[in-house]
Amino acid sequence: MSDYRKEQEVAIEAVRRASLITQKVLQTSISSLTKSDKSPVTVGDFSAQAIINAILAKHFSDDKIVGEEDADDLRSKDADKVALKEKVIGLVNEGLMAEGADQLEKPLSETEILEAIDKGNCQGGVKGRMWTLDPIDGTKGFLRGGQYAVCLALIVDGEVRLGVMGCPNLPIDKSAKKPQEGNLDEVKQRDDLGVIFVASEGKGAFQRPLHATSSTQLTPIKTREITPEILSKASFCESVEAGHSSQGTNAKIAEFLGISSPSVRMDSQAKYASVARGDGDIYLRLPVGDGSYQEKIWDHAAGCLIVTEAGGKVSDAKGRPLDFSIGRTLKNNKGVVAAHASVHAKVIEAVRKALEEEGRGHL
Ligand SMILES: Nc1ncnc2c1ncn2[C@@H]1O[C@H](COP(=O)(O)O)[C@@H](O)[C@H]1OP(=O)(O)O
Ligand SMILES: [Mg+2]
Ligand SMILES: [Mg+2]
Numbered sequence: 001m002s003d004y005r006k007e008q009e010v011a012i013e014a015v016r017r018a019s020l021i022t023q024k025v026l027q028t029s030i031s032s033l034t035k036s037d038k039s040p041v042t043v044g045d046f047s048a049q050a051i052i053n054a055i056l057a058k059h060f061s062d063d064k065i066v067g068e069e070d071a072d073d074l075r076s077k078d079a080d081k082v083a084l085k086e087k088v089i090g091l092v093n094e095g096l097m098a099e100g101a102d103q104l105e106k107p108l109s110e111t112e113i114l115e116a117i118d119k120g121n122c123q124g125g126v127k128g129r130m131w132t133l134d135p136i137d138g139t140k141g142f143l144r145g146g147q148y149a150v151c152l153a154l155i156v157d158g159e160v161r162l163g164v165m166g167c168p169n170l171p172i173d174k175s176a177k178k179p180q181e182g183n184l185d186e187v188k189q190r191d192d193l194g195v196i197f198v199a200s201e202g203k204g205a206f207q208r209p210l211h212a213t214s215s216t217q218l219t220p221i222k223t224r225e226i227t228p229e230i231l232s233k234a235s236f237c238e239s240v241e242a243g244h245s246s247q248g249t250n251a252k253i254a255e256f257l258g259i260s261s262p263s264v265r266m267d268s269q270a271k272y273a274s275v276a277r278g279d280g281d282i283y284l285r286l287p288v289g290d291g292s293y294q295e296k297i298w299d300h301a302a303g304c305l306i307v308t309e310a311g312g313k314v315s316d317a318k319g320r321p322l323d324f325s326i327g328r329t330l331k332n333n334k335g336v337v338a339a340h341a342s343v344h345a346k347v348i349e350a351v352r353k354a355l356e357e358e359g360r361g362h363l
């Protein structure tokens, strides 16, 4: 097994810088626009993608990047988009020139920044080294002051080897109260929020405060011990957005498992992080409708490895491993189930029963 120590160091610094810039956007103002698929994208998403891609390109110039965003909208002559681009340029240079490792001495030009964003255009695949990046996962959460995550993973020959996830709105201490969903004022005021999660294949999972210096020790994290006998006491989490996973099916699965407490709804891969550090036991993401939506690799790669390395198991709704080797999407999989390894099979059995009851057993 290779040692990805250098990659880990670079990825943590890139995610740290990008996460801090998204926090700055939250504290000031969030300019956004709507993409052609009707989903929102903000100055924070573009800036974070540019910062991370620029740092990756500096250290690993031959690596490919599969990123969510591209710079097409920022090349538009439309006045609103020009204004948004100017903000992105300012934020990217602020992020890259701030003190710390990889500090840039002179600002990047507009062309360099747009090119950095567009480095995320790789189509994925089974061979070689590629990074996958979701500069802001849970943009809708970000806009309403909910949870969001800056997610970066290294995939080598189709397998996730390294995952780094910045969660600027999660408490450093897992037992501290999470900010009330959608309370932007609360996340602006609290100073105990901001975590980076890290996992490297075969080396375990860790967390560190977002605001710490890069020399800070990583603290190991573990999923909560839960046996099939006490599964009814488990807590499960799911998306806030009803269109992203079938909350009705999730509720039925919980009922089959005897879980009586209501779900914890949370945007983004922060759900994976919560399961990984034992602040939740099960993450359910059951497909909606006919299941035609194909999950994107950047929405799961980092979270999947972090849960696995923390002692959990991640699969699709049928119990199959997530296949990151076939392009930009997980088209061989439907839905996602993450849980402590010892109860995962029991959860999958409940998923099968629930989907069959709904006449969706073929999914
Ligand atoms: N129909 C859909 N089903 C599942 N996930 C979706 C769907 N539409 C968008 N997403 C993605 O779900 C992620 C957020 O998930 P969550 O609900 O767990 O917070 C986002 O990355 C979002 O993509 P996008 O970034 O394009 O908005
Ligand atoms: Mg996403
Ligand atoms: Mg995103």
Ligand SMILES: [Mg+2]
Pocket (backbone or CB within 6 Å): 039, 040, 068, 139
């Ligand atoms: Mg998006």
